[in-house]
Amino acid sequence: GAVVSQHPSRVICKSGTSVKIECRSLDFQATTMFWYRQFPKQSLMLMATSNEGSKATYEQGVEKDKFLINHASLTLSTLTVTSAHPEDSSFYICSALLSEQFFGPGTRLTVL
């Protein structure tokens, strides 16, 4: 139980385009989901907390207009990287909260 999926697992896009990443809790409902960013050989950096039916709460320094988060249902949260640039290239990981955080497998974003 407590499986979280992410789609896509890898995405390559051109600079200036937008990319949407989906995070799904497959066998449970999650009122709260989290989005993280991880650079190579570094720890997970929390970007935002996503609550179903309400606006996401962004961490300090994270541009909310750049990283749009939508949590439209109890099993799906999406992260859209708008007008992506090479510096947005990173590993994005979501988690869903049940009794604790269960993490997805991550999405590798490469912006050319």
Next chain:
Amino acid sequence: QQQVKQSPQSLIVQKGGISIINCAYENTAFDYFPWYQQFPGKGPALLIAIRPDVSEKKEGRFTISFNKSAKQFSLHIMDSQPGDSATYFCAATFSGTYKYIFGTGTRLKVLA
């Protein structure tokens, strides 16, 4: 006060040996301390977690030791195997929010 300090940054252990990773925190309000294992290109997976009302928790080859007065906790991997080679993250949180503060990570390599 929100930091979790993790050491060592990297660790090399012989097969069959004991791997020990340490974490220290400042905020005494933290009440849940999970450990995660992450393989390259994958999301973190929960290994074991502890609450401050116990001093030790063991699950298979993995043991958490918790010292509340010193505000420290550690992960011990007994009989370390090459398959344990991964990055390990400790975390701390308040059970009211489950917003995790992650340590910086330890890259473990177990030699065959």
